[in-house]
Amino acid sequence: MTDLSQSPAGAEPRKHGGSLLQQTSHTKKRNAAETRFKAYGIAAIAAGLLMLVILVTTIVGKGTGAFQQTFVTLNVELLEAKLDKKGNRDLADIKKVTTFGYAPIIKGAMEAAVADLGIETSLKPKQLAGILSKDVAAQLRDYVIANPDQIGQTVEFRFLASGRVDGYLKGRVTRDSIANDKNISPEQLDLVDALAAAGVLEKTFNLDFITGADASDARPEAAGIGVAMLGSLFMMLVVLALALPIGVAASIYLEEFAPQNWLTDMIEVNISNLAAVPSIVFGILGLAVFINYMHLPTSAPLVGGLVLTLMTLPTIIISTRASLKSVPPSIRDAALGVGASKMQAVFHHVLPLAAPGILTGTIIGLAQALGETAPLLLIGMVGFIASNAPETLADGLLAPNSAMPAQIYEWAKRADPAFYERAWGGIIILLIFLVTMNTFAVILRRRFERRW
Amino acid sequence: MPTFWLVALLIALSAVGFYGGRRRAIATAGGDVKELHSLPSYYGYHVALAAFVPAIAALAIWLLAQPMFVETRVSGMIPSEAVPESSTLGLVMSDVRRVAEGLDLAVEQGLLTAREARNAVGGEQDLRALMGDVGVALGNEVRPEVLAAAQTYRNLSHTGRTAMTVVVALLALGGFAWAYSRSHKDFRARNVVERAVLALLILAASLAILTTIGIVLSMLFETKNFFGLHSWTDFFFGTTWAPNFRGDSDLSILPLLWGTLYISFIALLVAVPVGLFAAIYLSEYASGAVRAFAKPLLEILAGIPTIVYGLFALLTVGPALANLFSKGGLLGVEWMAGATSVLTAGLVMGIMLIPFVSSLSDDIINAVPQAMRDGSLGLGATKSETVRQVVMPAALPGIVGAVLLAASRAIGETMIVVMGAGAIAKFSANPLESMTTITTRIVSQLTGDTDFASPETLVAFALGLTLFVLTLGLNVLALYIVRKYREQYD
DSSP: OHHHHHSOOSSSOOGGGOOTTSOOHHHHHHHHHHHHHHHHHHHHHHHHHHHHHHHHHHHHHHHGGGGEEEEEEEEEEOOHHHHOTTOSOOHHHHHHSOHHHHHHHHHHHHHHHHHHHTOOOOOOHHHHHTTBOTTHHHHHHHHHHHOGGGTTSEEEEEEEBOHHHHHHHHTSSOTTTTTTOSSOOHHHHHHHHHHHHHTSEEEEEOHHHHHOOOOOTTOGGGOOSHHHHHHHHHHHHHHHHHHHHHHHHHHHIIIIIOOSSHHHHHHHHHHHHHTTSOHHHHHHHIIIIIIIITOOOTTOHHHHHHHHHHHHHHHHHHHHHHHHHTSOHHHHHHHHHTTOOHHHIIIIIIHHHHHHHHHHHHHHHHHHHHTOOHHHHHTTOSSSOOOSOOOSHHHHHHSOOOOHHHHHHHHHHSSSHHHHHHHHHHHHHHHHHHHHHHHHHHHHHHHHOOOO | OHHHHHHHHHHHHHHHHHHHHHHHHHHHTTTOGGGSSSOHHHHHHHHHHHHHHHHHHHHHHHHHHHHHHHHHHHHHHSOGGGSOTTOOHHHHHHHHHHHHHHHHHHHHTTSSOHHHHHHOOSSSSOHHHHHHHTTOOOSSOOOHHHHHHHHHHHHHHHHHHHHHHHHHHHHHHHHHHHHHHHOOTTSOHHHHHHHHHHHHHHHHHHHHHHHHHHHHHHHHHHHHHHHHHSOHHHHHHOOOEEOOTTSOOEEOSHHHHHHHHHHHHHHHHHHHHHHHHHHHIIIIIOOHHHHHHHHHHHHHHHHSOHHHHHHHIIIIIHHHHHHHHBTTSTTOOOOBSSSOOHHHHHHHHHHHHHHHHHHHHHHHHHTSOHHHHHHHHHTTOOHHHHIIIIIHHHHHHHHHHHHHHHHHHHHHOOHHHHHHTOSOOOOOOOTTSOOOOHHHHHHHHHSSSOOTTSHHHHHHHHHHHHHHHHHHHHHHHHHHHHHHHHHHHO
């Protein structure tokens, strides 16, 4: 053997007794191939990580703008002559003034502000008011109805600027890009520059994006994701209330009690298949069973929650079974040995020991359900504007609402690019939720998981 | 919300039952807990379960069965000549439901008294205007037979609800009384409770079967309806997809299938090499530190929701490709018309699938016995030669299984293709053209105003069933291959 091991290792015999330290062309080729192969692997990993970096920078780069919004601070004189002609502060009369009736007041306020600041402009009052959001009149009207005693006074307001103005300050809208835009003119942008220089118009943090409701196509600046967030919350409540108990019960049966028979096999095959069924198929099931057959209300978070429950169940069952399986049999034997029944051994000893694993699996399942969009499209959670936050539990479950991913899809479909910024911003919020949930799951696992 | 209160009542009753049963059992033992057959709480659970479970089961079954029962009874009332030429029984029935709902709403909002609503026969009041007031939009005037059917519908639903409340309450009270009367110190409460709990566990586990049956049946029925309206040969073998809401549409799956497979193919073309090489590097070359760093980061890609990838395709990758390939683009060619294309969707889907392929392959490569590597290295092979000539052939079946699983994912993926692939159904080999897939068509046929009696809507169910069968087949095949492979080395 010693003779053999000292002879050259390559397939070809070494020619003319060359040195072992000197590489032949064949060895060089093999070593080059080795280096190349390793480089492919590194390149593949780098490519994957690069994609992740590109994705994250795109999201952060395009989405952070949604958390800032341009506001205009104006002193508005709430003219009695326009808002309450009879002067008796009768709420019914005040309510009769439509948002159109507020337009002159806003125009007046803009004119006054421009005159006060000494800005020279050739714009007409209507165009002056054009830099404000179309939402402003409604905001003013709501304020007047809530505070009728303020009529006749001058009040300071913080108004949303229009989507185009906001885009101009964020660099999305430029003087070149508005050449054919009816909604804004270069003169108006000059005014915006002047107002910004005077500090009347400024970009600040926009809490309304996080807490507010969606807005119609013409008012991207007023759209928020808050109501959709509540819709998602109610769906997650349904998923948690149904999927956790059902999933744990099913896993306990399959792991601890099920005899080896055709029924058990059938259940196992079904669970592993359901885990791989495309999510849209669950949407079709929800549409056919919950809406067409059972006549549950369309677009209701309850229906969304039911569909997502069916979708998440396999995930929860699979992880729960794994954590039940990791509890050593000696625990069961000890419990049985001191006289517990099988049911007591499972519920009093195995289940508490498996609980951290079960919770981790449940949180991961919930995170998956939170980001799921396709089934929600089919049960009608897109395509309308959920303008009011639900007030009661029943309302939250049954009144039409949207969900975070469905809201993002809805914004992505709209024509105005101002909504795209909102969609990216919505994704940041969605990802913050997912990261938090997953981090929580990891901490839970690190903290409480026992290695036997 | 009477159902809600009914459930609340059941919960309250079973809570009372728990304490009642427990106390009675202890009382029969003369206060000495040791005299009891089971622990005291088991007597409590016994009464609580007896009061709660049968009643809630009856409630669930009733809620499921009542709509079907009412529907058949009411639709039997509508004579076939009352169905207008351009309409179907299904449409008339939805009118009936809407009128009934409108009357209920009118009563709720105080526009009608309950008696007026019951006696409403049309004619003297303008029902359509009334319905409009309560927010129920009706397409045309309420015809007398529709109104009569709606009244029957209301009556039956109302009687059904009342009967349900009575039956559920009786069952709950009956169960309570029966179990309570059995709460005696010699009664084997634990055995009974444990049997009941086991039955509940079995029920929960069977839900998986029920879901599958639900999926298959719901799609099968509608698919059957679809094939009643549209020829199945055209669906499976036709070559054009052109839904037309005036009827007479061409609805065939082949162009959609082509788009689906083409996009999936491109996605796999991205995901398989990258994922496979990443897995090989991570399992054969990488140090522990690199592995602990890179593997979780790659797996983040799998945890990102598909809506994010969809938006990425629509707003970033699509426009970037259009910048390169469309008219006036950087390359000066005119190969791409818009931002949506097969390549857009395929590339983004490929990114999504990278971690899927890499973690599955990683597991499989790790399962190849170390002795095989040692043998090969001992013979003087380099590491890459070992991987290519020993590890890969051994792991091949498992990797094929992993690729099939990834393919099934790609075929069923919805959001990326809805946002990135486009809406035009056609056969074309140019990856820069926009094409459409099975899942996008399901979404577009089932969203918006849908009429569940037209083939244009029902075709979505046939598409869904095809998708289900396709992905299921791929999964079963993949799992079979992977399992066979695992057995080889276990």
